[in-house]
Amino acid sequence: MLIFLLDALESEEDRREFAVIYEQHHARLENAAMRILKNQTDAEDAVQNAFMQVIRHFEKISEISCKDLPFWLISIVKNEALIILRKKKKVILLEDWDAVESGVPGITEYEELVDLFARLPDTYRAVLEMKYLLGYSYKEISVRLGISETAVNTRASRGRALLRKYMEQEGVCP
Incomplete structure (x- = not known):
């Protein structure tokens, strides 16, 4: 390629x-x-x-x-x-139609989750993206952002909590 x-x-x-x-x-x-x-x-x-x-x-x-x-x-x-x-x-392929009708979570819920993630403040979203999308350790994130590891842990924790709150408000996850 x-x-x-x-x-x-x-x-x-x-x-x-x-x-x-x-x-x-x-x-x-x-x-x-x-x-x-x-x-x-x-x-x-x-x-x-x-x-x-x-x-x-x-x-x-x-x-x-x-x-x-x-x-x-x-x-x-x-x-x-x-x-x-x-x-x-x-x-929607015919073989997937039964799954769609039975309400199995799929792409729609995933897109809703992505939209909720995008609503996070930049400070939380940046840390969570580096951790979960890029696979960085908290130490690597602290070096890249120029903040302490404690601050990274705090931002990650607050970001996850805020994301959970958004999910509950929108009914994306029970």
Whole structure:
């Protein structure tokens, strides 16, 4: 896939820079997409679509600090994964119809959860995204955010509590 993506770039310098970004972040982006989509093929599609978005806006890469680049990339892949979920929501296979009629939780509830998560204040959401989406330890999060581990633990705890409250208010989770 990398070869096809590189062909979309004009200069050799851009190709080298993109290849480095791809190699450094591909696995993490695929893991993030898998957490959302729960399907390897869909996750690969989301990552490929995300990298195509990166290529479309490649001139902005130089404006993003190395520290912020992973978060920018994760945001793109999350958006692409949600687009795939929305498209899949519109199509219900006949073999899945019984599950839909019986009220088994599925994509709708997941999207509601994502919407609730997006309502969290940035300080809580950033910590929870780093912990659960990116898989960082509390120590790594504290270094990246420049705050103490105690502050990270506090933000994570408060963020989870607020998310639970939102879920109860919206009836997403009993």
